[in-house]
Amino acid sequence: MDIREIARKAKVSTATVSRAINRVPTVDPQLSKRVWKVVDELGYYPNTQARALVLGRSRIFGLIVSEITNPFFPEIVQTFENLAVENNYEILLTSTVHDPKRMESSVRRMIERRVDGVAILTFGMEESLIEHLRFRKVPLVFVDVGPDVAGIANIRINYQNGIRQAVQHLAALRHTRIAFVAGPLQLKSAMARREAFKASMTEIGLPPDLIVVGDHRMEGGMQALLELNRLSNRPTAVLCSNDMTAIGVMREAYDQNIRIPDDLSVVGFDDIRLAEFTIPPLTTVQMSQHELAKIAFQALLNEVACESPGHEHHKYELTTSLVLRRSTALARAGRSLTMPPKGGRARGSRKTPASALR
Amino acid sequence: MDIREIARKAKVSTATVSRAINRVPTVDPQLSKRVWKVVDELGYYPNTQARALVLGRSRIFGLIVSEITNPFFPEIVQTFENLAVENNYEILLTSTVHDPKRMESSVRRMIERRVDGVAILTFGMEESLIEHLRFRKVPLVFVDVGPDVAGIANIRINYQNGIRQAVQHLAALRHTRIAFVAGPLQLKSAMARREAFKASMTEIGLPPDLIVVGDHRMEGGMQALLELNRLSNRPTAVLCSNDMTAIGVMREAYDQNIRIPDDLSVVGFDDIRLAEFTIPPLTTVQMSQHELAKIAFQALLNEVACESPGHEHHKYELTTSLVLRRSTALARAGRSLTMPPKGGRARGSRKTPASALR
DNA sequence: ATGAAAGCGCTAACAG
């Protein structure tokens, strides 16, 4: 079933069918109605491939994320998809799993499908691949880590803001030994977070020396706490490069009977939905997934609309800020991290969490 | 840049370029090399749209899930995507968020893009939409809930197996007041789980009367425990229709100082990755996301390969089974759910979890 | 306002 069949049954030309379907205003209402009637009766759906071929625009956006299984991303994908359907776009999703081969094949596939633009939320990617895209003038939107050239929109993230708040919150709670569990350092975003931590600590005269590196996954968080506990000078608070890491830290703490927040304060980063449901609920730095997705999509839309005339303000920014929940508390003076409580206490009598300070 | 340009520069016909690119064996190695050289030099990527148009096959599969933000699905999407790239397929993802409008638009878009098949993992969908797909002879794969007709593959899930194990595990731990937090009952999968629970309880002579309905999300789990606690005859164990619900239940328990598993045993369903990292780690019924995705993809591949000759065994099955972790324990004789422990105890001295029985 | 026809980039007969 194709446009010709519709034309035949409606006794008009294919051009008219095309016009009617695309709601070209000049077409006679009579004819238009006739066409639509046949279309509905036969259940005709135009072939997007053919349309894309002639139009030269596919109405497909590529979306590259680093790991769809990291709860940070599904929210983004959902928002992105919502916007896509609203705007009659399709989205081609790739979860690279940090695999360079995967990134490469993903870029190739997107070029082959002639996407109208791609949003790269992978926080780190080969220059050469980007070159491929740029070479074909595919509009690009980066988070954090795009080259600073025309035709590429960059969404800068203000990590410093949220991380400073987190550090100062901890310091206000009288923590002085504050550790940081970093993410994989080849990720620019992880690097940026670590630097923000260092700066924030230095700023208030605390040595940023308790840094251990994780992998932005729960396993890495568990491992990290293990390492931290081997230190002679154990931290009383730990700030994590993302929420998954924090969940791992809390899980390991549970295994070791380290109570949170009583014995150890922990702060995450990202504010994934789950953060509200961890035990205890996680104090974390919010980086709105919804906002991020919205900005990324809008940026893409702008890029494709602009079509390269006077380049608009291809700069976007997202800020971060601390959200207080119940995983932080006042540092206990002179208390060693893993020493069991003198007289055991039921959970019911746990110390007031810092959130009571709000 | 198109195939003609390559042909010109390689001094061959477009047909030869096409053959070389598609590795037709009959083409002269000399020419082939010449073609590939030009292709690589110019960075030529064939236009998939045009190819799809003439081939009549898009090499795109649709994947419809109910909520990408439910951690059950990202794993499936990842596996599905892995298989897709391996087999040179693209995937068009839709997360319906249980919105009928969304399902409809998603089906429309998939038809317009001429997908080669679609996997519906949404556990419940309008008949009429399915009819649209069937009408166009789009190969379909369902989980749970497909009509039993030719051209539609069904993946049946054996809920009974895992749920029976869960119920019997709880019963063996001397629980007699076992509650069930169901999912949204318009979902066939949620319905099936509830029925399996009822059957399993009845089987061992326990009344399946403590049933409350949630929404398969964490909020619903919290709400459910609240309801359960209003009952005069409170449960000592609760089986949840999915893991997110269980996480909600545990979170509410935390708020109410109900200790898990000491005061309340909880069992989930799905075995999402997170289940290993909850506090305490969640005993749950496993329904392998990886297997499910593999089966679904393979089924799709079969359907499109078959092309409707002697219909193969378009039946697939996935079984479920209990995995023991630390969220269940022996029922305490005659203990009321929320009564605080007589002499408070530190977490360190908590009761041996059921997992020690393994 | 409508129709005839060219062409988007590719593949596959068919002919040589």
Added chain:
DNA sequence: CTGTTAGCGCTTTCAT
């Protein structure tokens, strides 16, 4: 083994 050519289904001039 290679080239010529006719479409795949659609949009869009260009006439009418």
